Amino acid sequence: xxxxxxxxxxxxxxxxxxxxxxxxxxxxxxxxxxxxxxxxxxxxxxxxxxxxxxxxxxxxxxxxxxxxxxxxxxxxxxxxxxxxxxxxxxxxxxxxxxxxxxxxxxxxxxxxxxxxxxxxxxxxxxxxxxxxxxxxxxxxxxxxxxxxxxxxxxxxxxxxxxxxxxxxxxxxxxxxxxxxxxxxxxxxxxxxxxxxxxxxxxxxxxxxxxxxxxxxxxxxxxxxxxxxxxxxxxxxxxxxxxxxxxxxxxxxx
Numbered sequence: 433x434x435x436x437x438x439x440x441x442x443x444x445x446x447x448x449x450x451x452x453x454x455x456x457x458x459x460x461x462x463x464x465x466x467x468x469x470x471x472x473x474x475x476x477x478x479x480x481x482x483x484x485x486x487x488x489x490x491x492x493x494x495x496x497x498x499x500x501x502x503x504x505x506x507x508x509x510x511x512x513x514x515x516x517x518x519x520x521x522x523x524x525x526x527x528x529x530x531x532x533x534x535x536x537x538x539x540x541x542x543x544x545x546x547x548x549x550x551x552x553x554x555x556x557x558x559x560x561x562x563x564x565x566x567x568x569x570x571x572x573x574x575x576x577x578x579x580x581x582x583x584x585x586x587x588x589x590x591x592x593x594x595x596x597x598x599x600x601x602x603x604x605x606x607x608x609x610x611x612x613x614x615x616x617x618x619x620x621x622x623x624x625x626x627x628x629x630x631x632x633x634x635x636x637x638x639x640x641x642x643x644x645x646x647x648x649x650x651x652x653x654x655x656x657x658x659x660x661x662x663x664x665x666x667x668x669x670x671x672x673x674x675x676x677x678x679x680x681x682x683x684x685x
Contacts, residue, residue: 434490434491434492435488435489435490435491436460436488436489436491437486437487437488437489438453438456438457438460438486438487438488438489439484439485439486440452440453440456440484440485440487441482441483441484441485442471442475442482442483442485443478443480443481443482443483444475444476444477444478444479444480444481444482444483445472445475445476445477445478445479446472447468447471447472447475447485448468449464449465449468453467453468453471453487457487457489460489460491460494461491461494462489462494462496463494467487467496467498470498471485471487471498471500474498474500475500477537477540477541477595478500478502478541481503483500483501483502484500484501485498485499485500485501486498486499486500486501499544500544501545502541502542502544502545505538505542505557505558505561506518506561506565508538508541508542509530509538509558509561509562509565509567510565512530512534512537512538513527513528513529513530513534513567513609514528514606514609515527515528515609518564518565518566518567519565519566519567519616520652520654521566521652521654522563522564522565522566524619524652525566525616525619525620526566526567526568526612526616527565527566527567527609527612527613527616528567528568528605528608528609528612529567529568529569529570529571529605529608529609529612530562530567530568530569530570530605531569531570531597531601531605532555532569532570532577532586532589532590533589533594533595533596533597534595534597535555535558535559535562535569536551536555536589536590536593536594536595537595538558539551539554539555539557539558540593540595542554542558546558551590551591551593552581552587552590552591555581555586555590556578556581559574559577559578559581560574560578562574563575568608568612570586571608620655623651623652623655624655624659626649626651627646627649627651627655627656627659627660628659630642630645630646630649630651631646631659631660639660642660643656643660646660
């Protein structure tokens with residue numbers, strides 16, 4: 433059973449019979465209109481994004497399958513939440529809040545590449561990614577939201593595939609994001625203040641001891657790496673440097 437594979441890059445929801453898709457499918461005798469329609473259904477959620485699409489056609493039966501490649505779930509979550517990146521300290525710093533409808537939307541977009549066998553499982557899989565990025569879901573820690581789903585909450589929305597949010601809901605999410613950002617900046621300022629006090633109080637001591645003390649104070653690793661000075665060169669190395677330079681000078685003839 434011979435099969436032909438066509439790989440194309442399509443703007444989400446806007447596939448047409450024009451090049452590159454139409455001319456590639458024409459010789460295969462497949463129903464081009466149906467292929468285009470199915471691609472647009474599968475990529476509708478990727479509006480404004482270039483999406484890799486693979487069409488596999490059975491040359492005998494003319495049946496076809498469509499596989500949509502998608503960006504990583506983390507990239508889709510970043511776009512959906514309107515942030516530049518996930519939290520560098522996800523346990524303490526939350527950078528945005530998402531509604532269940534937005535999670536459902538991403539689960540649908542990633543349907544072909546997720547491990548979950550049903551909509552509920554796929555939604556929980558996406559929420560698991562939120563946990564590692566410092567994203568809240570429905571105003572809660574993602575693990576708590578998963579527990580809510582296990583208890584039957586959001587069942588109707590998940591099964592119906594609801595993905596639309598009202599203007600009022602979007603406004604509230606934006607306000608929540610700003611609030612979280614302010615809280616994160618305040619928390620970072622406190623971490624930096626504590627870290628600087630520890631570093632100053634232990635001036636001249638071994639860097640490892642200072643770092644250990646910072647860890648005890650639960651200072652995030654990123655802040656430690658930014659504030660803790662690099663180890664200074666030892667006296668032996670400083671003495672060696674001039675000698676090395678002298679050795680580099682050409683001998684006088």
